[in-house]
Structure formats: structure tokens, C-alpha cells
Amino acid sequence: MPEQPATPVTVLLTPDGRITGWGEGAARLFGRTAGEALGAMLTDLLGRPAAAEPLTAALKLTAEGRPWCGVLPLSDAGLSASCDPMTGADGGTAVALTVAPPWAGGLELLSEAGRRIGSTLDLHRTAREVVAVTVPRFADAGAIYVLERLLADDDRPAAEADGSAVVRRLAVSFADDDPRGWSREFPVNEVIVYPPSTPYARCLATGRMVEFGGDAVQDTLAHRTGRIIDGLLDHVSLLAVPLVARGRTLGFAVFSRKRGRLPFASADAALAAELAARAATCIDNACQYRREHSTATALKAGLLPAAVAVPPGLQIAHRYLPARSGVGGDWYDVVPLPGDRIAVVIGDSVGHGVTAAAAMGQLRVAAHTLAGCEFPPGEVLERLDQIAQGLDAAQFATCLCLVCDPATLRCELACAGHPPPLLALPDGTARHFPVPDGLPLGVSDEAHPPVYGQAPAAIPPGATLALYTDGLVESRMRNVDEGIARLASALVASRSASLEETADGVLALLEDQQGHDDIALLLIRPDLPEPGGQA
Known part of the structure; x- marks a missing residue:
């Protein structure tokens, strides 16, 4: 997945919406190279015919010398944009279309995550801090799972022989008005075995993010109970994000969104990956401290x-x-x-x-x-x-x-x-x-x-x-x-x-x-x- 730009991106257009300037930021934001973009109509390039009418209206105002700002449907979630008149290289009229990345609000979220996550070396508290930052601002539900073998005192193989994921739920959060029912169904410290076919096991095996929804939600989230929990299938868009630190996959984070909220888009996935990377470092530190403290305590108790x-x-x-x-x-x-x-x-x-x-x-x-x-x-x-x-x-x-x-x-x-x-x-x-x-x-x-x-x-x-x-x-x-x-x-x-x-x-x-x-x-x-x- 290309790295997403953290600052607004400017694209140069003719008054009818044809691209004349396309930088690296635009390439990262929209996933199109300059070779593909230059000379193309912006709405055609992005496959967004619904954006043609509002963009035409904005460009018309700009051609009259009047700046415009608003939201254009250039992505699933819409993009905050502004149009400003300027003089082109040939002396004609041009338009500078400035677009705020859809995850620009995520910069504030990342800043908050940096302040709040990892405030201590307590493993469970660190996991709770991760979900507290992300729910409900980023997702309607979130959870942190860590490989059980990292928490066990006995020596276990590096991975399960059949590819299953044996994990412990360290924290869970729901945006519902009364999340107590959900917490009873998904208790903290529960150890779960996910079969190799589930998105969670695939996420651990590959070390890559897995997006899923639909039938996979029913098959995966109901796996533990063998039944469908009321309201479970309202969560239609899910991300399983690996927690990777020092080249090792420690577990995964799960984020989900319900019907009525825009599903996770590519920019959301990039934000989730950044959040998970920061969380993984803090969780790895907490795991190392837990192991060292346990070892030292046992050593000293024996001496x-x-x-x-x-x-x-x-x-x-x-x-x-x-x-x-x-x-x-x-x-x-x-x-x-x-x-x-x-x-x-x-x-x-x-x-x-x-x-x-x-x-x-x-x-x-x-x-x-x-x-x-x-x-x-x-x-x-x-x-x-x-x-x-x-x-x-x-x-x-x-x-x-x-x-x-x-x-x-x-x-x-x-x-x-x-x-x-x-x-x-x-x-x-x-x-x-x-x-x-x-x-x-x-x-x-x-x-x-x-x-x-x-x-x-x-x-x-x-x-x-x-x-x-x-x-x-x-x-x-x-x-x-x-x-x-x-x-x-x-x-x-x-x-x-x-x-x-x-x-x-x-x-x-x-x-x-x-x-x-x-x-x-x-x-x-x-x-x-x-x-x-x-x-």
C-alpha cells in the first residue's frame, strides 16, 4: 500500500477539469502516476462520474475569479477541497485544486495516540489505551489480541502446527450506548483458537492487514460461540491489522464499522497500519518488561x-x-x-x-x-x-x-x-x-x-x-x-x-x-x- 500524504495535495486543472499538473502527493493520494494522469479528465481518471457535476460547478466559479471550497465526492468518504484561480504557463486561466487527504483528521488521532499509548509498561493498560484512542472516533469497535505463547510461562513452539491462531484478548471497546452485553460476550483475557481459514489467522501468518466483511464476519466473529450474537452482523466492515515489532508479529488489532458508517477505505487502512505500528512497539516493550520481571522475580524468589x-x-x-x-x-x-x-x-x-x-x-x-x-x-x-x-x-x-x-x-x-x-x-x-x-x-x-x-x-x-x-x-x-x-x-x-x-x-x-x-x-x-x- 503506498504511503499516504500527510499534508494537503494540489492538482492543476484546466477550467474544464483536465489535469495539467500532478505531483508525487497526488500520486500517493489517488494511486495514479503522473504518466496516467496528465491530460486526463480528473473524474474519468478516478472513476468518479458522480463528481463531475459538482466539480464543474466549482471550476466555473473559479474561472470567473471566485475561489471555491467545499466537499467533492472524489473518494468514498468525500474530500475537503478548495479551487483557486491562477494563470497557467501559457498565460491562460488555470485552476489549483487543493485536496485535504481523507485521513488528515487522522494526524490528530496519531498525535493523541502518541501521547496516550504506552504511558506505562503494563500490558493490559497499554492495550486498553489503544482501543480507547480509536473507538468511537475511528471505529465502532476495537480489540487487541496477543499471541498466547508470548504470555505463557512454559516453552511453546514458535507457531501452531496446523496454522491456527491461539491468542488472548487483552482489551475490547464498543461504541454502543450500553456495551456491557458485548463485553460479556467478548471478555478480556479470554483465549481463543482461530482456524487457519479465518482472516485473523491469515493476518498472523502473513503479517499483512486483512479486510473483510459479509459472510466472513459471521463465520469469524461467531466462531467462538457457534451462534450468531444479536447485532453482530451490523458490523459490516472489518480490519485485522498485524501488530509487528522488531520483525516479529505479536498479535493483531481488530477494528470494525457498522452499517450506516462509511466502510474502511484505503486511507483508513493506512491510518490503521500506522496506529498498529505504534501500538505494537508499546506492546512489545510491555511484553519484554513482563517477561523480564517474571524471570527476575522467579530467580530472586528461588535464591x-x-x-x-x-x-x-x-x-x-x-x-x-x-x-x-x-x-x-x-x-x-x-x-x-x-x-x-x-x-x-x-x-x-x-x-x-x-x-x-x-x-x-x-x-x-x-x-x-x-x-x-x-x-x-x-x-x-x-x-x-x-x-x-x-x-x-x-x-x-x-x-x-x-x-x-x-x-x-x-x-x-x-x-x-x-x-x-x-x-x-x-x-x-x-x-x-x-x-x-x-x-x-x-x-x-x-x-x-x-x-x-x-x-x-x-x-x-x-x-x-x-x-x-x-x-x-x-x-x-x-x-x-x-x-x-x-x-x-x-x-x-x-x-x-x-x-x-x-x-x-x-x-x-x-x-x-x-x-x-x-x-x-x-x-x-x-x-x-x-x-x-x-x-
């Missing part, structure tokens, strides 16, 4: 510990809250060591999505192994730094490693750029737990690897030690230091005999931090009695 090993003498509560916008790289682990000791590791790989989750997984497994080999915390971080240097998926990561002996409550800590632990004391105060500073993992020069120092510390009886990631303390509204001060206050205010209730209370008080970034929180409390004998 984060569902439970932690708690040795005698300690209580441990842990929480993980993913970001709404995507899965990040927060991770933590509690590794049992000989003598009822434990190693606690918490970290944050930069970024979001599959790459961050994959880097997190590799670092967590490595940290678990290194800590389990009873390397001291500083050496654990030094070896993790060497591993992080070779991870293409991670630019850098922060990490904190702690080894604790519940019998003595003595700890050894090392830190690689991670936020410092907090200690909430029984007297209602909170302070930083001492930890030496160190570079984040993966940012140092390989020729000069960092040395991570260790600091000894002790957890006082009855105190609560908090390890966390920056999602709990950093935001656009406040800096990290202010966020850490808020966390310290929340730890003191949420103190409870139950460490689980304490963790829930902290997250409730800092609810405004949630959703922007991943959040990990580990609380450690000795079972030893507090000073004064209180358990």
Missing part, C-alpha cells in the same frame, strides 16, 4: 532464603520487599558455622531486573560458600570483590559480612560500602554498630585489590541489631543520613517482646519508603535476659 537457621541463644527476623517498578539486587543469607556460630551476609547489587538478580544470585552463592568455609569476614569480602570484578552483569555491589557467637555475643564485622548496622538498646536509645569502611565490591582496580578490615563488637543483652539495605533509608525526599536516623527511631518505637512484631512495626513506620527500591531487613536479638532480669 532468597525462605527460612534462616537460627542457633540457640538468638532470635532472627527477616523481611524482603521488592520494588514496584522492578526486581533489584538486594540479598541476604544466614550461614550456620561450627560451634553454633553464624555468619550473616547482606548486600545490594546495583540495578534492577534480570541482570541485577543474576548478579545477586552469583554473589549470594559465593558469599554463602566463602562464609561456610569459615573465612573471616574481611577475607570473605576480599574474595567476593575478586568474583565481582568478573561479573559483567553487575557494575558494583555493596555488602556487609558479620560473624556472631551466640554464647558470648561477640561479633566480627567487615563492610564493602554498605550502610552501617544499627543497634537499638534496651534503654530506648539507638546507635551505630562499629564497622570499618571499605570500597563496594567490583569497583577497585584489579591491580590494586582492596583490603577489607574487620572490627570486633558485641551485642548487649536485650539489644536489637538491625542489618538493612539502602531502600529502607534512602529516597528522593531525604539523604541516607536522615534515613538512617529515621530507621533508628523506628527501631526504638517498634520494640516488642516479639522480634517478628518489631520487624513489622519498623516497616509500618517507614511505609513511605516502600515500593521505590528493594528493601531487605534482618533483626538479630539475643535470647539472654536483659539487665535487671527481664527476659
Whole structure:
């Protein structure tokens, strides 16, 4: 299909309607070359005898030196046109006939589509935005269908063996005063199998638009129910438009018009193709995000510990809250060591999505192994730094490693750029737990690897030690230091005999931090009695 002109087209005519000037815009609009057009009568060239009388009247006025404007039946829908007198190359009278393309109003529609479609990466919302833009301005009904295999979690063949189209309806809209009945008949999220002979399956197989009506409407749209729905056959002109992005056909859009409205013409088909192309890009982005988010979520769910090993003498509560916008790289682990000791590791790989989750997984497994080999915390971080240097998926990561002996409550800590632990004391105060500073993992020069120092510390009886990631303390509204001060206050205010209730209370008080970034929180409390004998 030739590309349609987006601006008005001018044709030069003699006063009796014979063509003397025919440019590329006219060729695209009317589908006739200059060789075919020059010297021909305009109405004969276009096969529009009904246009002869109104065009003759317009040309007569123009020949008298009076400009004319109105609608001429030069297409099925009619074309807005104007006639202006001018002097021809031979000094005689000529007429400049300027015609607005029938889809010129579609420029506004395309502009609106650019503003409204793809406002989020939510697949269903994107599909709803497409039909909301097109119904009822462009069509009396519209729907978006995406290949089911793109949405399925299992591995399926690239296409159905028999050529059928297995699709899911993501959005549907009707211009009727009461569209609820239609929505019941064509529900969102319904999976439909269209046989190879249907226009929809042909559209998918060829990647080309299919126009149909008449018996095909009955055969195709009634295929799902095996019966004719009241009012269904009023939709007499339909377009099945492929949704193609990056060379792949993702599904198709359906637009239909009812009796009493002009059927789809070539200009309408060009507009539908442009709308579908823009919609397909947004749908493809949403599909990619959906797959990546699903993969990262599943990957992270499989790597984060569902439970932690708690040795005698300690209580441990842990929480993980993913970001709404995507899965990040927060991770933590509690590794049992000989003598009822434990190693606690918490970290944050930069970024979001599959790459961050994959880097997190590799670092967590490595940290678990290194800590389990009873390397001291500083050496654990030094070896993790060497591993992080070779991870293409991670630019850098922060990490904190702690080894604790519940019998003595003595700890050894090392830190690689991670936020410092907090200690909430029984007297209602909170302070930083001492930890030496160190570079984040993966940012140092390989020729000069960092040395991570260790600091000894002790957890006082009855105190609560908090390890966390920056999602709990950093935001656009406040800096990290202010966020850490808020966390310290929340730890003191949420103190409870139950460490689980304490963790829930902290997250409730800092609810405004949630959703922007991943959040990990580990609380450690000795079972030893507090000073004064209180358990």
C-alpha cells in the first residue's frame, strides 16, 4: 500500500477539469502516476462520474475569479477541497485544486495516540489505551489480541502446527450506548483458537492487514460461540491489522464499522497500519518488561532464603520487599558455622531486573560458600570483590559480612560500602554498630585489590541489631543520613517482646519508603535476659 500524504495535495486543472499538473502527493493520494494522469479528465481518471457535476460547478466559479471550497465526492468518504484561480504557463486561466487527504483528521488521532499509548509498561493498560484512542472516533469497535505463547510461562513452539491462531484478548471497546452485553460476550483475557481459514489467522501468518466483511464476519466473529450474537452482523466492515515489532508479529488489532458508517477505505487502512505500528512497539516493550520481571522475580524468589537457621541463644527476623517498578539486587543469607556460630551476609547489587538478580544470585552463592568455609569476614569480602570484578552483569555491589557467637555475643564485622548496622538498646536509645569502611565490591582496580578490615563488637543483652539495605533509608525526599536516623527511631518505637512484631512495626513506620527500591531487613536479638532480669 503506498504511503499516504500527510499534508494537503494540489492538482492543476484546466477550467474544464483536465489535469495539467500532478505531483508525487497526488500520486500517493489517488494511486495514479503522473504518466496516467496528465491530460486526463480528473473524474474519468478516478472513476468518479458522480463528481463531475459538482466539480464543474466549482471550476466555473473559479474561472470567473471566485475561489471555491467545499466537499467533492472524489473518494468514498468525500474530500475537503478548495479551487483557486491562477494563470497557467501559457498565460491562460488555470485552476489549483487543493485536496485535504481523507485521513488528515487522522494526524490528530496519531498525535493523541502518541501521547496516550504506552504511558506505562503494563500490558493490559497499554492495550486498553489503544482501543480507547480509536473507538468511537475511528471505529465502532476495537480489540487487541496477543499471541498466547508470548504470555505463557512454559516453552511453546514458535507457531501452531496446523496454522491456527491461539491468542488472548487483552482489551475490547464498543461504541454502543450500553456495551456491557458485548463485553460479556467478548471478555478480556479470554483465549481463543482461530482456524487457519479465518482472516485473523491469515493476518498472523502473513503479517499483512486483512479486510473483510459479509459472510466472513459471521463465520469469524461467531466462531467462538457457534451462534450468531444479536447485532453482530451490523458490523459490516472489518480490519485485522498485524501488530509487528522488531520483525516479529505479536498479535493483531481488530477494528470494525457498522452499517450506516462509511466502510474502511484505503486511507483508513493506512491510518490503521500506522496506529498498529505504534501500538505494537508499546506492546512489545510491555511484553519484554513482563517477561523480564517474571524471570527476575522467579530467580530472586528461588535464591532468597525462605527460612534462616537460627542457633540457640538468638532470635532472627527477616523481611524482603521488592520494588514496584522492578526486581533489584538486594540479598541476604544466614550461614550456620561450627560451634553454633553464624555468619550473616547482606548486600545490594546495583540495578534492577534480570541482570541485577543474576548478579545477586552469583554473589549470594559465593558469599554463602566463602562464609561456610569459615573465612573471616574481611577475607570473605576480599574474595567476593575478586568474583565481582568478573561479573559483567553487575557494575558494583555493596555488602556487609558479620560473624556472631551466640554464647558470648561477640561479633566480627567487615563492610564493602554498605550502610552501617544499627543497634537499638534496651534503654530506648539507638546507635551505630562499629564497622570499618571499605570500597563496594567490583569497583577497585584489579591491580590494586582492596583490603577489607574487620572490627570486633558485641551485642548487649536485650539489644536489637538491625542489618538493612539502602531502600529502607534512602529516597528522593531525604539523604541516607536522615534515613538512617529515621530507621533508628523506628527501631526504638517498634520494640516488642516479639522480634517478628518489631520487624513489622519498623516497616509500618517507614511505609513511605516502600515500593521505590528493594528493601531487605534482618533483626538479630539475643535470647539472654536483659539487665535487671527481664527476659
